[in-house]
């Protein structure tokens with residue numbers, strides 16, 4: 001198959017970028033999108049040009065690093081699919097394909113298609129964990145979890161932290177990511193002791209990172225490769241309002257430093 | 262730090278302010294539309310209702326409350342919209358499926374045009390600085406003849422068109438707003454997701470047709486004709 005690619009090239013964070021057009025020929029329909037880029041990069045290296053920088057790791061849809069916007073869709077046009085699991089047979093032969101990095105103030109471009117997604121890590125650091133005692137493994141029956149709670153937590157836990165929700169949102173909001181992480185732990189008994197401080201810390205860290213605010217478009221859920229539903233954002237709002245209006249943590253624990261960029 | 266101060270400084274707290282003020286405004290609009298529809302019962306019902314309201318001791322308290330709600334809603338919504346714009350400094354070259362979310366993307370646009378309409382509406386029917394001279398101003402019982410004023414106003418095609426256009430904008434704003442407010446206030450849940458999706462267009466249609474019915478009935482001659 002043949003394609004015409006328009007790819008964003010940018011040498012460094014401080015430099016201006018632009019689109020460069022690359023024709024690719026004789027691509028097997030069974031190559032993944034990343035493998036197609038590998039083929040193009042081999043060609044570029046052969047010509048002495050700098051290869052296109054893109055993020056990738058697992059190439060099996062679980063690490064969340066293969067961030068790129070393909071023809072206006074984060075992770076490409078196939079629903080519930082990461083870029084690494086997208087195959088060239090999903091495109092028409094001869095198609096023009098525009099490839100851009102995630103665009104958000106909180107995700108500065110480092111090079112070509114690679115952006116710095118550390119803002120999501122800061123949200124996690126602000127509460128996306130549970131504190132447990134180390135030592136002997138706990139008794140398997142020590143904490144009971146209902147099937148319903150386990151299923152709901154698992155649905156949220158499917159989030160791979162890729163940032164496609166931010167990339168798709170017209171406001172560059174990270175609400176779906178934050179919602180998935182907050183809801184996952186709020187559903188489980190292990191998450192209960194830190195429940196209030198978690199949601200307060202994560203929402204305030206999200207605000208401080210420069211993400212926008214949700215205006216209920218749900219573009220995030222459409223783009224999410226793990227199909228995290230937008231109603232988790234309503235649950236996040238509920239969790240946060242509950243903590244803000246009733247928890248002692250909201251009054252007693254200081255807000256961390258704002259705008260620590 | 263005070264709980265509420267800290268809450269309203271967050272994204273979710275600010276959204277809550279927009280949603281709560283918007284919901285109260287929505288409640289006002291339903292009462293307003295209901296009052297307007299008294300016109301169907303004739304001049305006496307409408308003029309009597311208007312007269313009762315004019316003499317009500319809480320009238321100014323109510324008006325100031327509404328003003329405050331509008332101010333809070335608009336200022337908070339604009340503050341959030343500016344932050345949202347700043348969150349994506351570099352635009353995409355291509356955006357897929359843009360059209361599917363058009364009412365949502367036009368919220369500031371429809372909101373600001375509604376604000377402009379609101380000012381016109383107050384100048385027109387409350388202050389009466391624009392629009393037709395209505396003579397006589399009082400009805401047979403010595404009350405302001407609101408009925409006559411409405412019929413005279415909407416008999417002018419341009420005025421009727423402005424009102425109908427504004428109701429279209431209101432529909433554009435509310436169809437996204439009503440669905441959104443359940444999400445923002447935290448009610449969205451699997452169990453009533455379908456209901457909410459139905460409720461947003463249904464309530465919007467009910468309200469918009471309640472308002473739009475009056476200019477339409479006047480134009481068609483069904484109201485005030487005889």
Ligand code: HEM
Pocket residue numbers: 214215216276279280281282283284286287290334335338339342365368369371372373375376434437438439440441442445446
């Ligand atoms: C005519 C009376 C109005 C009513 C009944 C109304 C109602 C609402 C409601 C219920 C919401 C939903 C809040 C949410 O999604 O959480 C909303 C959102 C909003 N309103 Fe209004 N509104 C009115 C006028 C205005 C005006 C004059 C503006 C001027 C800028 C405005 C701008 C907005 C914006 C920007 C949003 C947020 C949109 C979003 O979250 O997607 N509204 N409105």
Ligand code: SF4
Pocket residue numbers: 064158159160161162163164165166176177180220223224225226227228
């Ligand atoms: S919610 Fe979905 S789109 Fe957002 S980071 Fe998680 S997996 Fe990616």
Ligand code: FES
Pocket residue numbers: 055056057058059060061062063064065066082083084085
């Ligand atoms: S490379 Fe790991 S999800 Fe795509």
